[in-house]
Amino acid sequence: MADEQEIMCKLENILEIRNKTIQMQKIKSRLKIEFEALESEEKHLKEYKQEMDLLLQEKMAHVEELRLIHADINVMESTIKQSENDLNKLLETTRRLHDEYKPLKEHVDALRMTLGLHRLPNLNEEEEKLSLDFVIQSFFEFIHNFFLELIVHFMSVLHHIAPTELLCLQSSKVKTFQKKKKN
Numbered sequence: 001m002a003d004e005q006e007i008m009c010k011l012e013n014i015l016e017i018r019n020k021t022i023q024m025q026k027i028k029s030r031l032k033i034e035f036e037a038l039e040s041e042e043k044h045l046k047e048y049k050q051e052m053d054l055l056l057q058e059k060m061a062h063v064e065e066l067r068l069i070h071a072d073i074n075v076m077e078s079t080i081k082q083s084e085n086d087l088n089k090l091l092e093t094t095r096r097l098h099d100e101y102k103p104l105k106e107h108v109d110a111l112r113m114t115l116g117l118h119r120l121p122n123l124n125e126e127e128e129k130l131s132l133d134f135v136i137q138s139f140f141e142f143i144h145n146f147f148l149e150l151i152v153h154f155m156s157v158l159h160h161i162a163p164t165e166l167l168c169l170q171s172s173k174v175k176t177f178q179k180k181k182k183n
Contacts, residue, residue, distance in 0.1 A: 105120065
């Protein structure tokens with residue numbers, strides 16, 4: 001009986017070994033699957049971090065680009081303000097010179113007539129150029145063209161469109177606007 005008991009004990013140990021081995025194999029399979037999932041997730045995480053770094057670099061490039069655009073805008077605002085001041089000074093000087101020129105010409109013409117000489121030719125063309133309307137019109141055309149070019153430049157920078165394409169689009173819009181304005 002002792003032999004039978006020893007054999008039964010060994011059989012029970014073998015059964016337990018078999019059950020534990022099967023359980024161990026199942027755990028080992030699950031462990032292998034989990035390990036593969038872990039490696040895959042680590043790989044994805046690394047890719048996500050690389051993508052995040054690229055996005056942050058792109059963001060910083062855009063931030064720098066916007067900073068430069070703002071700096072350009074500030075410079076242009078200063079330039080425009082200075083140009084407006086210069087234009088106002090020129091307008092005043094032009095008006096003053098025109099006011100000096102007109103009576104002087106009338107006086108010279110009167111003196112010439114007393115001597116029997118012909119009057120000096122009218123300077124209609126030059127007077128037109130000196131007129132306030134001509135200067136103001138020229139100023140507004142300059143400002144309009146300047147801002148049009150500035151807008152085209154910024155749109156091309158922001159939307160990555162060639163400035164020539166935008167100018168073509170913009171010039172067709174301006175022509176349409178001018179036609180409507182004339183009507």
